[in-house]
Amino acid sequence: EQVAVTGSVNREAIFELAPNETLSDALLYAGGVNTIADRSRLMVFDPLGQSGAGWEEISAADAQTRPAKRGEIIRVVSNAGIARPLQQQSLLVTIGGEVAKPGRYYFRPGATLDEVLQRAGGLTGEAFPYASVITRESVRQQQRASFERAIEDVEMLLTAQPLTSVDRAQRVQPANIELIRSVVGQMREREPTGRLVFDLPVNAVNLPGELILENNDTIYVPPRPVTVGVFGAVPTPASFAYTDGRQIRDYVNLAGGIQKLGDKGEIFVVRANGTVLADGKRTLNAKALPGDLVFIPIDANRGEFWARLRDITGSLFGGLIGLASVKTIVE
CATH class of the missing domain: 3.10.560.10 (Outer membrane lipoprotein wza domain like)
Structure with missing residues (x-):
């Protein structure tokens, strides 16, 4: 069965698979996923199918047992620029003024102001917290x-x-x-x-x-x-x-x-x-x-x-x- 493997893999190509070989086997033929790949899932499109369902998201676990079909296109998604739920996105926070280490820092979702101050080394002796300015879009x-x-x-x-x-x-x-x-x-x-x-x-x-x-x-x-x-x-x-x-x-x-x-x-x-x-x-x-x-x-x-x-x-x-x-x- 011929399938195409594209996206964040080490070798994009069309591969010949034996009967009953799985989607994960197809990834192995492509040299495995690269360092920026989203390892939790992959996208599969069956252009020869009758359902017309378009791209289907398959979890990494299901990919190990699902047989590949003739003509399928398997795409491994990159973590770079990928749309993710808010709870999985990093927060970029900028802090300046009277702190020991002003700068831009990334934090996990749900991070608090205390965590930012700790990362920035705390307030200096000249800080005036009463007048602090926190702006939000x-x-x-x-x-x-x-x-x-x-x-x-x-x-x-x-x-x-x-x-x-x-x-x-x-x-x-x-x-x-x-x-x-x-x-x-x-x-x-x-x-x-x-x-x-x-x-x-x-x-x-x-x-x-x-x-x-x-x-x-x-x-x-x-x-x-x-x-x-x-x-x-x-x-x-x-x-x-x-x-x-x-x-x-x-x-x-x-x-x-x-x-x-x-x-x-x-x-x-x-x-x-x-x-x-x-x-x-x-x-x-x-x-x-x-x-x-x-x-x-x-x-x-x-x-x-x-x-x-x-x-x-x-x-x-x-x-x-x-x-x-x-x-x-x-x-």
Whole structure:
């Protein structure tokens, strides 16, 4: 019986088999499988068969007892580039920053953050786990969808507001519409970070080690920041040296205080861990933390449209875009 053997074998060819010789015997004629072969299975196609079933997967155990048929094509699959169930795929994780051995590492499925840190030699003495950045593609895609919906809400508001406002004085002037469209355009250019936000204490010495990793996760452990930034409606936007025990208002005062056009009720702080503190005027009394970015927005309380726009765009700052993006849009 003539059969063809192809794929990850040492000698691809057509071989003549004696009656009752098996699929495994055909592989022996081909010099056996090579080093990158998937030894757990092989694929068989019977072009002379009547079933039209196409390629059939045969386990290595069954191949030892199944007789080869005339005209069959036996293909040994390579492990390189093969599609496998998720539980059999290796995870590639990148870790950088304040670790002893930054780099890219492969792990078994289900590996935890603790295992990554052990492979990377642990944290250095300068590490600031509270502000660690872990980005994940599946999270980025979810954030992108939410981001697009929020932008669509803004655009719909721009279209509908002149028709729905009962107070002509509150209607948006053409110049303001162009301004908001410009902001929307900037938002469309921003990409969500895919950052996972963790509620670690600011003095944490470790990362959440029980976190299950996904393929292509990226981990960055920064050094401890030494500044607090104040931006927006202040005379002197800048970053100031962090001093333990100070409140947010102390740093706002260092920036010259809130200007008349500033909205005290809408002050918010983006923490180094990616969370947002927005508690109205009480935000000024909150304790400042290393790496805080304080934003004093311009008073947008100019009618129904501006209030609604503020609510919609405010939701975009809750972790969907990075700190640099927030700073750029605010400025």
